[in-house]
Amino acid sequence: EDQVTQSPEALRLQEGESSSLNCSYTVSGLRGLFWYRQDPGKGPEFLFTLYSAGEEKEKERLKATLTKKESFLHITAPKPEDSATYLCAVQAMMRGSTLGRLYFGRGTQLTVWP
């Protein structure tokens, strides 16, 4: 069965303390790996798409990388406003369509304190 596992479940960082979040996956027919940020009471906000091993994407203090079985979201010098739940999702093929459903991990809840 397809599975996406994120670790750690929760992470507390002091402002400026860099760290990484992990997303490991087992899925057949991978089409892409997606990172989202979710704030309380809001829907997931799209951050990055990664398609192939070795690919990297950056946005402000965030950098996402992909290997054949896992992805990392690196957070450099985080600020309190980076506090959120970070979700990883993989896209696999649906039968009868070129579109892919998303399989989500349970997320990493990040808290950055001043």
Place this chain on the structure above:
Amino acid sequence: GAGVSQSPSNKVTEKGKDVELRCDPISGHTALYWYRQSLGQGLEFLIYFQGNSAPDKSGLPSDRFSAERTGGSVSTLTIQRTQQEDSAVYLCASSLGSSNQPQHFGDGTRLSIL
């Protein structure tokens, strides 16, 4: 606004009642997805639409759940004879009609069954 719009934002109803949730996707997005997010659980895929058709309904939890989409735009998710285990946040997402495109989410409908 240019984002995915969902209504109502909150819904409280009694067990056994029917509820209807609405999703208005981003203009021009031909693919539309419904997910469910329960407390402590990851996002659970329910159904997706390609245009007005739903090629895969296998994610719907039971035959009490149904969804439709008309005019290639607005979609409604209907839950009949609601049960307490239906309490969750129901999220809608849309994407351009091709694979590998990121799905953009609304802020969801928080459904509480008393």
